[in-house]
Amino acid sequence: MITTRNISRFWEWGRKIICVGRNYADHAKELNNPVPTEPVLFLKPPSAYVTQGSPILVPSYCRDLHHEVELGVVIGRGGTDIPQGSAMDHVAGYALCLDMTARDVQDVCKSKGLPWTLAKAFNTSCPVSEFIPRERIPDPGNVTLWLKVNDQMRQKGCTDQMVFSVPHLISYISGIITLEEGDLILTGTPRGVSAVQEHDELQAGIQDVVTMSFKVNRKEHQ
Ligand SMILES: O=C(O)/C=C/C(=O)CC(=O)C(=O)O
Ligand SMILES: [Mg+2]
Secondary structure, eight states: OOOOOOGGGGGGSOOOEEEEESOBHHHHHHTTOOOOSSOEEEEEOGGGEEETTSOEEEOTTOSOEEOOEEEEEEESSOBSSOOGGGGGGGEEEEEEEEOOEEHHHHHHHHHHTOOSHHHHOSTTOEEEOOOEEGGGOSOTTSOEEEEEETTEEEEEEEGGGBSSOHHHHHHHHHTTSOBOTTOEEEOOOOSOOOEEOTTOEEEEEETTTEEEEEEEEEOOOO
């Protein structure tokens, strides 16, 4: 059987989601973290994806779910040890993403020195917009991301504030984890993260390029 995969539906490919944390100094500071000298990485599984029309589900064990709006980079050509100079040749496009975070659980994990999996990798923890072809964002280092909760602006930040640029991140990550076509890199969030509640409506956008909206529901007990 011949199957053709469409990069504009990259979330259906079952590929890796590699996330960068503390990549904006103002966000690192609002959570009392040092600004990193090397990228901070963690992963989400493909089951974290959710697209517009389906709700974000608060995990049953979470009492403080936070939004984090982020620029996502969709890999078009894989590679290992990719040099910074050619890193952008590996980009197929972008997506607006949310790194939904169970902040109360993350705080417990941090205090116990445990990994962040329960806080970051649960089902629906990675809402994504439609695929944005790379031509529509000529400079990923200079676009403004925003997020509103129930029409109230909570986050607005420009990617020129990233500690590590998109080419730097692609090069660094590919030296540790081979990048494959269809992988997604979440590049970190600017300041303004805050709690969302069941029934809230989140709207987010990248300038005049894309907008998306999601409802928040609580996961039913099974
Ligand atoms: O260290 C913390 O308290 C929190 C870090 C994050 O959640 C990192 C991110 O996901 C981010 O900066 O986007
Ligand atoms: Mg994040």
